[in-house]
Amino acid sequence: MSPVFGHGSLRLYLLKLLDEAPRHGYDLIRLLEDRFMGTYAPSAGTIYPRLARLETEGLITHSVEDGKKIYRLTDRGRAELRERAEELADLEADISRSVHDRADEVREQVRGSLRDVREELKHAARDIRRQQRHENRQRKLGIKDELREAKQELKEARQELKQELKGPWQEVASDWEGEHREAHGTTSRYGRLEQALEEFRHRVQAVAGERVLTEEELRGCLAALDDAYDRVAAILWRPAT
Amino acid sequence: MASWTIKEPTTLTFDMVKKLRIKTMSGTVDVVGTDTRPTLEVTSLSGKDLEVRLDDDGYLDIGYLNRPLRWTDPIGWIAGRGGRTSVNLSVAVPPDCDIDLDVVSVTSVVSGIDGRVRVNGVAGDVTLARLADVEAGTISGSIEAERIGGTFAAKTVSGNITAAGLSGRAAIAETVSGAVALDVELPLPTMHLTTVSGDATVRVPHKCDLDVRLTTTSGQVASSFAEIRSSAQPGSRSADGTIGAGGPRLRAHTVSGHVTLLRRDEDDDGPGEAGGHDAERRDGPVGASGDEETQ
Numbered sequence: 001m002s003p004v005f006g007h008g009s010l011r012l013y014l015l016k017l018l019d020e021a022p023r024h025g026y027d028l029i030r031l032l033e034d035r036f037m038g039t040y041a042p043s044a045g046t047i048y049p050r051l052a053r054l055e056t057e058g059l060i061t062h063s064v065e066d067g068k069k070i071y072r073l074t075d076r077g078r079a080e081l082r083e084r085a086e087e088l089a090d091l092e093a094d095i096s097r098s099v100h101d102r103a104d105e106v107r108e109q110v111r112g113s114l115r116d117v118r119e120e121l122k123h124a125a126r127d128i129r130r131q132q133r134h135e136n137r138q139r140k141l142g143i144k145d146e147l148r149e150a151k152q153e154l155k156e157a158r159q160e161l162k163q164e165l166k167g168p169w170q171e172v173a174s175d176w177e178g179e180h181r182e183a184h185g186t187t188s189r190y191g192r193l194e195q196a197l198e199e200f201r202h203r204v205q206a207v208a209g210e211r212v213l214t215e216e217e218l219r220g221c222l223a224a225l226d227d228a229y230d231r232v233a234a235i236l237w238r239p240a241t
Numbered sequence: 242m243a244s245w246t247i248k249e250p251t252t253l254t255f256d257m258v259k260k261l262r263i264k265t266m267s268g269t270v271d272v273v274g275t276d277t278r279p280t281l282e283v284t285s286l287s288g289k290d291l292e293v294r295l296d297d298d299g300y301l302d303i304g305y306l307n308r309p310l311r312w313t314d315p316i317g318w319i320a321g322r323g324g325r326t327s328v329n330l331s332v333a334v335p336p337d338c339d340i341d342l343d344v345v346s347v348t349s350v351v352s353g354i355d356g357r358v359r360v361n362g363v364a365g366d367v368t369l370a371r372l373a374d375v376e377a378g379t380i381s382g383s384i385e386a387e388r389i390g391g392t393f394a395a396k397t398v399s400g401n402i403t404a405a406g407l408s409g410r411a412a413i414a415e416t417v418s419g420a421v422a423l424d425v426e427l428p429l430p431t432m433h434l435t436t437v438s439g440d441a442t443v444r445v446p447h448k449c450d451l452d453v454r455l456t457t458t459s460g461q462v463a464s465s466f467a468e469i470r471s472s473a474q475p476g477s478r479s480a481d482g483t484i485g486a487g488g489p490r491l492r493a494h495t496v497s498g499h500v501t502l503l504r505r506d507e508d509d510d511g512p513g514e515a516g517g518h519d520a521e522r523r524d525g526p527v528g529a530s531g532d533e534e535t536q
Binding site: 031092093099100102103104106107109110111113114117118121122124125128129131132133 | 252254271272273275276280282284329331332333348350352368369370385386387401403404405420422424440442444461463464465499501503
């Protein structure tokens with residue numbers, strides 16, 4: 001936005017304001033601010049020197065009321081205002097043009113700040129929703145975790161029980177093993193006997209197989225076998241059949 | 242009664258305006274409250290001539306008055322059946338003026354008015370600043386408001402509604418698919434937010450008294466206040482509770498949009514909004530529940 005007042009315009013506008021009514025310095029500042037809708041806020045430092053100059057030029061004069069200087073337009077001041085009526089009209093047109101500028105400024109300002117607010121709220125809301133979802137999930141996970149822990153405890157208890165039972169069972173097992181070995185030993189001696197019998201048969205066959213047996217020889221052999229059987233049976237405590 | 246027919250960009254000034262009514266189809270409308278003489282400034286104009294009428298009671302009418310806008314066919318104007326009629330105008334009126342805008346695809350600004358403001362638009366965005374009571378409605382245009390000291394009522398179909406610095410009696414925001422975001426300085430006695438698919442978000446001061454009820458059909462409800470308890474049944478989720486001493490009522494409902502109640506950071510609360518006594522009373526449970534959350 002271009003500066004509201006060109007050179008000499010502020011001076012003219014001050015005259016115009018004092019033409020409307022006598023005013024003190026602060027009033028003039030406030031009025032200027034209002035008329036430019038806040039876009040132009042003259043400071044006391046710019047107004048008072050100008051008022052002083054206007055006074056030395058004889059365009060305005062002042063009186064003191066309640067300790068405040070009240071400025072009013074002189075006839076010379078009014079004459080100057082009349083001479084510059086056209087200039088004043090242009091100036092007022094300039095000021096009214098700033099309505100549009102002012103509105104644009106308001107629009108930009110409101111849009112900018114509300115865009116920020118909207119973004120801020122959007123992000124904050126998203127964070128909160130995310131946090132809440134996370135908490136819910138944690139709660140559900142908590143239940144799952146408890147379940148998993150219970151399973152683990154059960155498993156451990158089972159293993160402990162196994163360990164505890166392992167000692168006695170091993171003793172039992174070794175007892176059984178010994179008995180089994182003993183039993184196995186018995187069988188093996190019987191085997192040797194069987195083996196010996198088999199060998200005996202082979203040896204007899206080997207001697208007998210090469211010749212034709214006579215009745216006498218056969219009878220003698222059978223008697224010897226019967227005799228051997230009786231002696232073996234006598235050792236094994238088996239009654240003869 | 243005085244009347245003007247405006248054919249080209251121009252500036253008019255008036256002695257007294259108490260009520261302003263503007264009806265335009267496209268372009269921009271600015272209304273600014275000011276102590277200067279009431280002024281109408283037309284910066285650009287195309288299509289039909291703009292008519293201006295000021296009656297003896299200070300009732301200023303600006304627009305296409307001989308052919309009133311037919312609200313039954315807004316799409317017709319947007320599609321161009323209304324011709325290439327477009328105007329950019331700015332009006333300065335006294336702050337106590339009542340404002341009534343009936344516009345179609347017009348971007349509008351209303352600022353610095355203490356009287357009642359009503360904006361009825363279709364496609365243009367509406368910007369509202371430093372107003373008292375305001376009622377604004379659009380179809381697809383967004384509504385943005387800052388520093389509303391009275392009742393703020395906004396209604397859109399697809400436009401977003403955003404407001405900050407609300408400090409009046411009530412805030413009512415309704416939309417179908419737009420999002421609603423409200424940032425309130427002090428809880429208003431009545432705050433109603435309604436959307437169908439848009440999200441509804443409200444931010445309130447860190448320390449405040451509020452009676453809250455947030456509901457949604459299929460969205461998510463969330464709040465940064467530990468006092469607010471949420472519950473869910475099939476087909477509806479809600480969160481309600483009382484913050485501080487209760488009193489001001491916040492009601493928000495959506496169908497599928499999310500509903501969120503946010504709490505401003507403690508440092509961002511303006512001075513003097515809550516007394517030290519109140520602050521102590523409320524800090525206790527808040528701190529305790531904060532610990533719970535971190536566990």
